[in-house]
Amino acid sequence: MSRKAKEAFKTGLAMTLAYWIALSAGWEKPMWAGFAVGLVSLGTIGQSFDKASLRMLGTLMAAVVSFALLGCFPQERWLFMLSLSLWVGYCTYRMGGSRYPYFWQVSAFVTAIVSLEAGFNASNAFRVATLRIQETGLGILVYSLVALFVWPVNAGPKMRATARELTETQAQLLRALVDAIRGGHAEPARTLRTSVYQQQTTLCALLDAAETDSIEVHERRTLWRAFRRNIEALTEAMERCGVAIFGQEKLDAEPLMPSLASFEEEITKRLAATVDLLGGQSPGFVPTTVHLPRPPGKSTAVSHFQRAALTAATGELVEIERLTRELYETVATIRDLMEAQPVPRPPQPSGFVYDPERFLAVARVMLMQWMAYLLFIYVNDLPGGVGFVILVTSLGITASNMPQVSMLNLLVPGLVSTTVAGVVYVFVMPRLSSFVGLGGLLFTMTFMICYLFASPKQALGRTLGLILFVTIASISNEQSYDFLTVANTGLMLPLVFGLITVASYVPVYLRADRMVMRLLRRFFASSEHAVVALANLAEEPGTARGRHKRAFHTHELASLPSKIDAWKPSIDVQMLPGNTAQGLQPLVDSVAGLSRAIKTLVERAQAGHPQAIVDALGEEVGAWQLELRQVLESLAEDPTLGRSDVAQQKLVEITARLEARIESALVGGEASPLSAEEEERFYLLLAAYRSVSHALASYVTRAAAIDWTPWHEERFA
Known part of the structure; x- marks a missing residue:
């Protein structure tokens, strides 16, 4: 039966x-x-x-x-x-x-x-x-x-099987990211990320059920919840790594990061051992620490933007190393192969x-x-x-x-x-x-x-x-x-x-294409607010209204990509490239990428700017922010506007101008020497600006591939 x-x-x-x-x-x-x-x-x-x-x-x-x-x-x-x-x-x-x-x-x-x-x-x-x-x-x-x-x-066996599949997919995603860092294509990583998110959703539902119908899972529910949070944090770190190298796929980082091969080998073995543990085996594996070298120095034949991308990617790889170690140790503790360690409390949700x-x-x-x-x-x-x-x-x-x-x-x-x-x-x-x-x-x-x-x-x-x-x-x-x-x-x-x-017509018309347009406008309006607020991120808003406004736009940036994706299957396929529901997926992916890039930019800007760089590059960075703000403002009015060739040309011009200015400031002696910590913070911030620009140009390119005329037509549906 x-x-x-x-x-x-x-x-x-x-x-x-x-x-x-x-x-x-x-x-x-x-x-x-x-x-x-x-x-x-x-x-x-x-x-x-x-x-x-x-x-x-x-x-x-x-x-x-x-x-x-x-x-x-x-x-x-x-x-x-x-x-x-x-x-x-x-x-x-x-x-x-x-x-x-x-x-x-x-x-x-x-x-x-x-x-x-x-x-x-x-x-x-x-x-x-x-x-x-x-x-x-x-x-x-x-x-x-x-x-x-x-x-x-029982949900327990299905939950463990899903956890194994998810960990295996994470290993594939890691290999795809490392291949992109070496100069390969980034498309396989984007495809795998979709599978990872689907498996994470399934795992969350099955874990809640397994805590109810499985005594073993219920007794170790704290560790299983830590496993879930750890796997989600690992996905987020890989996403940030993908954002860091986006647009730099042609850069061969192998000579610049000689430990990359050993890093990939160790993390792959670590994830494979985690899969074996989840399957009930005892692989006898002991994680070893992988030391990634510092990003290339000034004498290396790479541009400042390439160095910024490698600096950001290296930081995320270090985080991936830590998270995979914790993931393995958590599963080993669940199997009683290691002594239990205190599990940190999950972050509490923010207020209203x-x-x-x-x-x-x-x-x-x-x-x-x-x-x-x-x-x-x-x-x-x-x-x-x-x-x-x-x-x-x-x-x-x-x-x-x-x-x-x-x-x-x-x-x-x-x-x-x-x-x-x-x-x-x-x-x-x-x-x-x-x-x-x-x-x-x-x-x-x-x-x-x-x-x-x-x-x-x-x-x-x-x-x-x-x-x-x-x-x-x-x-x-x-x-x-x-x-x-x-x-x-x-x-x-x-x-x-x-x-x-x-x-459904009150108070707003819930036609799918109109809702996507409305959500896109809100997304770019919140993106513009984030760019405008960059100059004052070090200062907390003085009023409750200001704090709520910042929290609102932060929430919008984080939640709107998934809301747009939820409306995707409801759109008439005749309005999409290829006449399939997946015709909108590249646009949704670019919105999600821009959301992550802006979040990373805000976090790194909050860490502060080296004052010497602020004095030397303030005008160029201000011009860059102004250009971003103007593009975001126009997209907030009409998300279908923009030409990919114009956006790419502006990006190339700003990048070249800022590259030359950085060279004169750091190498020409216009700015005072930076400490190692200040230098790293500067390149991380530079990588974040570059990622936002590339993500924005990617959205404009994807939007140009869609015929928006039917989206603006009035019709009864």
Whole structure:
């Protein structure tokens, strides 16, 4: 039996058992137990347990909030709805920055269910909340037992396999970077970085699950979390190394860095030994220290910009050496081959930073909820009644936090599911006379839905199909049949999806290409702010507003590349080079590269400038900053502007002028001699400026390859 057939069988079995227990106990609305079964069934025990615990805790939180709302506003429906919408908006906001977004999602929509179905009656609210908690707990318990005893799948082995694959990919990425330093092409490294990020995302999800379903991983969870942070830091160091050598691929650094070959050999062996440890082997490997030489001196036949690139790359290689040693030691400690060392505490998240996307999600979900509530009050015989408001709230939360996914794509599957469930409800269920037949029907329908929608990309369709079937069936001990149940559901779905679609136009139009353009403008505006603020980085902003502004732009630079990448699959492929979704990938990569380059520039500028260089090169550096600011300002107004040949020509001119000025300042004696530390800081800063310029020129080159005309056209979509 295939894996997806086994998972569908487990879900069908749990659904049948949950209904049998609920009906035997005489509970009302056993469909809530069915909801719990369908929504917590995931690929591994740990993932299911994690989601189940969040659903249970979210339900308990929702019960408390519902009691509070009904107790405060028993007769004031407008104040009640205002408070409910504010709570749903708050939960939606917390979803965007929480490690446990599902907890906040459940807290929001279950609050709407309990408080709205209670009908402003506190005693009824207690009954509904208690029943909801009972049924949810039953569904969670039943599926948990089924997952434990029927073809159990633990996340631990998958997590270790992913960790091995990720470490192997890191080794390949290292070899690609070293090859680029030797003068090879940088494209293989860019391709491998995409795989590394995908594997890191998978590892994070599996590690959280493995901490739940694996005793061994749970006992060493501190070390495994340190492994995850270490592998992420290693990826970041390799990214910075790639930024440092970007544009210098033709420089053969082998004669200038004679220890590069031994460095590559040692780090490759170190990562291979780490892979063996993760696979359960004991390689008997002992890391040895690799000393990389200082960057070439003034007498070396390389330009100052080439020396700057090598200085920055050498610094990152030293960091890579440290991180790979720590990575090996962490895994060896997990295997009990080394004594445990104190694990440093992870950095704590910073305070509040304004995020426009999170507030946009809040505005959209509150708008949807109020539109649904007003329709419920003022439209007689609204299909679904209060269920319409609840469904809009539930789907609205999902739509607001996943704006890239068009909810209209679920309309056809929803109508098909309604039709199939309606046929079963009208023509099959009335012929059943015992739970044997009903249980077989529940198992068959659940199995079919889970089997047909087994792909992770079909998760929303699977969830919607299960919810619609369970809702339309409305199974209870005193079963009755009414065709209006099917008709109301069929009429309600277009209204719900239509309302959600209307809300996508307010307060901003969420068309994918427009969103990418909007995000690009914001990115370049924040980039311009970072360049303008370079002169004052040594001084903290004197006001709270200034500190928040700096934190906001720093957050924008770090987060916008991933937000742009998230919208990429939603863009019409006819608007992209090659008519494929990957046609935008080079542009997204250039934005991410520019983000890293600016971050590095800001960090190195904060370390301070050697005063002698500031006095000698202040005018040229100021002209460079002005040129960067002008280009960024024009791109903030229109990201499609710019010609790659002009940008490259300006870069060559500025580089040549600054190269000559550095030569006269350092070699000609215009500036006082620099200490070794000052010289290193200067070349690191010079490398950062060069990286920003090259990354900006790369963006302009990639943008020139796209036909932006359709992006500016007005059309209804």
